[in-house]
Structures are given as structure tokens and as C-alpha cells.
Amino acid sequence: MTRLKPEVGKDLVTLDQASRHLAESGLERQDWSGLPVPIPGLSLVLEPHYKHKCLEDFRWKECYDEHGVRHAISEPLPPEESDLEIVNSWWNSRCQLTVFVVKDKQGRAQLRVGCEDRLTFTIRTLDAAVVWPVEAERKAQERLAGLIPVDVFELYALTGHFPEVSKRSGVTNLFRRGRPTIALRQNEEVNYALCALCLHPIGYYADTWAGVMCPTDEVIAHLLLMRGSEEKFWANANQHPLDRPAAGV
Numbered sequence: 597m598t599r600l601k602p603e604v605g606k607d608l609v610t611l612d613q614a615s616r617h618l619a620e621s622g623l624e625r626q627d628w629s630g631l632p633v634p635i636p637g638l639s640l641v642l643e644p645h646y647k648h649k650c651l652e653d654f655r656w657k658e659c660y661d662e663h664g665v666r667h668a669i670s671e672p673l674p675p676e677e678s679d680l681e682i683v684n685s686w687w688n689s690r691c692q693l694t695v696f697v698v699k700d701k702q703g704r705a706q707l708r709v710g711c712e713d714r715l716t717f718t719i720r721t722l723d724a725a726v727v728w729p730v731e732a733e734r735k736a737q738e739r740l741a742g743l744i745p746v747d748v749f750e751l752y753a754l755t756g757h758f759p760e761v762s763k764r765s766g767v768t769n770l771f772r773r774g775r776p777t778i779a780l781r782q783n784e785e786v787n788y789a790l791c792a793l794c795l796h797p798i799g800y801y802a803d804t805w806a807g808v809m810c811p812t813d814e815v816i817a818h819l820l821l822m823r824g825s826e827e828k829f830w831a832n833a834n835q836h837p838l839d840r841p842a843a844g845v
Contacts (some may be wrong), residue, residue, distance in 0.1 A: 601801075622738045628671040632799050632808040633727040638720060640808070642799035666693035680706070689839045717804060721774065724806035736812035743819060760819065764826055770820075774811040776836060792843035793818070795833035805844050 621844045634640045663765065678699040681704065687694055694710040741749045744801040745756065754756040757772040761782075770778040776792035796807035797817045821829040 613770065631817045635724060635727060635801060638724060639802035640799060641802050642808075643797065658836040680708075685836065687840060689837070691819040692807065692839075692841075712803075714841040717841050717844070720801065723804045724804050727808070733810040733812055736810055736816060740812055740816055740819075743816065758763075760822070761823060762826055767826075769822055771815050771818055772844070773815055775805050776842070777822075777833075778838070778843075778845070779784040789838050792838055792840075792845065793833040794836055794842065795821070795829070805842075 614662050619827055632640060632642060664682055679700050681697050681700075682696055684697040687700060692712070694712065696708040696710060699707060734763070736838070737753070740752070744752070744760070748758045748760075752771075757769050757770055759770050761768050765783070768780050768782050768787075770780065776794040778792050779790040781788045781790065797808060798808050800807045806827070809817075818829070821832075834842075838845045
């Protein structure tokens, strides 16, 4: 039997338009952001403390699972059943994979591996870009232009990157469009990379570098949080080693 596929492109356009309408009409309810849009084939992960008033609006009742099938928000998808429990895990940089120690219900331990691939991250990020309005990215870049010097913004416009040194710690933060921020220490002889700081204020699509906000909005969030509270920036961000695909290097 042939399974009918949803009209993904048309559905996402409809979802994007509905999200924009709810965000604009939600100003009276103090909604400050658009509604995160689910994408068939990608897992949408929301920040635990993010509560959007529109999610409680009965006009917005549908979301997609990874197969493109609609489900009601009020009826969450059941978790996948598994007899295995993850006990420990670590990253093997030589083999470029994550090693998991799992145990079954009888307490017997097993080793499993999980592969992360930079090309897959890139392709999935391209899939997620369909929900970013171009005009939102343009407005975000206009906002960013007012926060950094002209020559630095020109560098960002040309390369998608710009550095700023923290006045508190002396750490150089390399802010990147659509990628985690790289923290490093610089001297006259060498650049010593610390880690990649991955932080999505509202949410993100799993196994991508894409957040639900347009890329430059997230760059602004990283920049302002670093300037306002560098400790909080580090505490809330995932700190990826640079050899991991999630670091986006």
C-alpha cells in the first residue's frame, strides 16, 4: 500500500503564516516572539522555561511528528518504548562517534555507538531554513548593525562571523551566523580554542545548527547575553568540543 505524503511545502507556508498572525495579534497578550513551527522529519525541541501564550490558543491545535503526521498539541506523542537504559556515554574523537553504555531490564550491560555527521547536520539545517522569514533576518541584521562597529558589521555581512573580546574575562567570542559561538583565548603567537557555545533562547531542531529564531536573532541573543552576564551565557549554553560535529567547525 502506498502511503500518502503530506504536502510539506504548502503546510509549512500555512503554518508560518499562522505563526506570524498569532505573533502580531498577540501583542495585547505580551507575546514577544513568533510561534515555533514544527517541520516534518525534524524533531523540535523547546527551551523548558519557554511558555508561549499562543500554544494555549485553541486556534493552534496541530503539530507534526517526524513522519509528517498531524497530532494535537493537547495529546503529546507517546515516547518510544525501549528496554534499554543509558548508563553512561562519551565522545570518541578519533572515530568521530559517541559510545553509549546501556543496560537492559535484567541489568546486563551493552555497548552502543551513535554517529554524528557534519554533512547531515548541514543538510538538516537547510531543511530547517524553510521556516525563517527573509524579512525577519533582514530586520535582525539591521538591529545588529546598531550594536557593533561599522567595520565589524561589514565583516559579518561578508563572512557571517565577527569577533568580540569580553571585557570581563578577556575571552574572544567568535559569533557566527547559523553556528554556535566559538570561545577562544588569543595571544600574539597562538589561538587557543576553549569550546563552542550552543544556545537557542526559544528552541531548536535536533541534530541541526538551526534554532527556531532566524540566525542573526540568535547571534544578537548570544552577543547581548555575553555582554550582560558572561557567566549566565556559559551556564546556559551547551559547551561542545570543537572536534564534535555539533560545534559546526
